[in-house]
Amino acid sequence: MAWYRNLSLLHRSAAFLALALATATAHAADRPGEADAKKLVAMVRGTLAGAPTIGAAVVIGAANDRLYLVTANHIVRREGEIATDLKVELRTLPGERLTAEVLPHHDRELDLAVLIVREVNQRGVPVQAFPFDRLGNSGSLNRGAGVFSIGQAGAAPWWTNVDADVVADRSGTYVYFQSPLLRPGQSGGGLFDANWLLVALVLGEERSGIKALLIEEVISFLLRNSYPVELMAAPPRQNTQLNCPTKRESFDAFPPRLFDDGGGGHYGYDRLAFNMTLAWPGAWQKRCLDCRVKSSAARVSANVWDNGKAASWGLYILDMSEERGEMYSIELEQGNRVSVKHYRDGHDPVILWAGTYHHTQEKKTHLTIEAKEGILIASVNDAELGRAAYDSSLIPDVGLGAGFIVAAGTQVPASVWFDDYEFTACFP
Known part of the structure; x- marks a missing residue:
């Protein structure tokens, strides 16, 4: 199988690889949870069948002055040979x-092997520094969920x-995720969910994506x-007292009034709702209802319906300015x-x-x-359907916006109506 030869994705140019790695690693501060996740992953190097072997391993526990790690078997075994000079x-x-x-x-079918480092006290290994309470639940790995892998690609x-990779599929005890930049060296490393909790062990490439074994297996x-497994579920987050007022807007209180959107369409109050109509194929519009709100957490909801011609329509949040288009949407x-x-x-837009x-x-x-x-938590008809990660450390300390977004396809006019709008913003 291809994944027994580590992660061998399509060949890209050396310049592109260098740029990708520089973007991901150069002097970047770890995100919340990322630093602890990296402490659970070790880098592995050695010699196997007369050639260098490289990968990663996950620290699982310590006992009797020994440290135990689990890795992908193909990193340390091949055709009956076992890796030597392993570091x-x-x-x-x-x-x-x-x-x-x-x-x-070891388990050849599951592609699992175990490593040991002896006399860790003498070698100065700070055993107490391992954050073993980073064990996640693979039940969160639904199609489209964001994940992060840690190794030495x-x-x-x-x-x-840098941006979350995306879960493509689950089959039995395996999960498959899509990653455009993974390289040899990532096998044996940890796969973490959007909260940087350990959910799987990365194995390698297959046709349906990058294969990882669920952490429960x-x-x-x-x-x-x-083996002495010290990994345990993460403790519940401490509840922080926040003031989270909710603003509710019912547009039936507004008299009918439409405004020209500058592209042949219009927006405004119509049919006891807020209407956005696009007249040109491929046109795109957003309308801010709550702008420049400084909030540590936010939630926006509304009822929506369309005339069957819109390409996409919904709500946006965390708009970093009214002029700049960086934001998230459902x-x-x-x-x-x-x-x-x-x-x-x-x-x-990037689909998360x-x-x-x-x-x-x-x-x-x-x-x-x-x-x-x-x-980011996405719900439709009050049922949570999916989650995605965003880097909260990159959200600037500016007022953020939320509102409505509509895109037209080839059929016009594309009309969408919104009502029963709610916006909740939380403040310390």
Whole structure:
């Protein structure tokens, strides 16, 4: 299988690889949760079948002056041979390469192997510094969910993606995710969810995506072989007292009035709702209802319906200025499709999560998007359908906006109506 040869994705130019790695790693501060996640992942190097082998491993526990790690079996075994001159490097002990051994227990089918580092006290390994309480739940890995992998892609230690990769599929004990930039060296590393909790072990490339083994199956293998697993569920977050007032807007109180949008269409109050109509194919408009609001968390919802011609329509949140187009949105499309998107600097939006929703007999669809602590939560008709990650540390300390967004396709005029709008903003 292709993934037994580490991650061998399509060849790209050396310049593009260097640019990608520089963007991801150069002097960038770790995001909340990322620093602890990296402490659980070790870098692995050695010799296998006369050639260098490179990858990563996840620290699972310590006992009797020994440190135990789990990795992808193909990194340390090949055609009956076992890796030699094996070294691991820990985030908690930078610059030190520790001698490791390959233990007998392994599972060729699951592609699992176990490593051991002995005499860790003598070598100065700060065992108490490992954040073992970063164990996540693979139940969160629905199609479209955002994930982060940590390894040493392209020999860059503790490489991880800047924007979340996307889960493509789940099958049995495996999850498959899409990543355009993963390189050899990422096998054996950890796969983390949007909260930087460990949810799987990265194995390598297959046709349907990058393959990872769910963490529950990894732990089951380790416990069956009596290894000291110290990984545990993350503690519940402490509730912070916030003031979260909600503004409600019912547009039936406004007299009918429409305004020219400058492109042949219009917006304004119509049919006891707020209407946006686009007259040109491919046109795009957004209307801010709550602008320049400084908030640590926000939630926006509304009922929406269209005339069957819009390409996409929905709500946006965390608009970083009225002039600049960086923001996040939840949008519906024809065919009962729904997605969470990230708009940035005038470029086409990046889809962070996508799925489908059940269209009821009601004409209106109730949309909600919530942003808090780096997580976007998308709901349709009051049912949570998906989540995506955003880097809350990059949100500037400026007033943020929320409102309505509509895009026209080839059919015009494309009309969308909004009513029962609610906006909640939280303040310390």
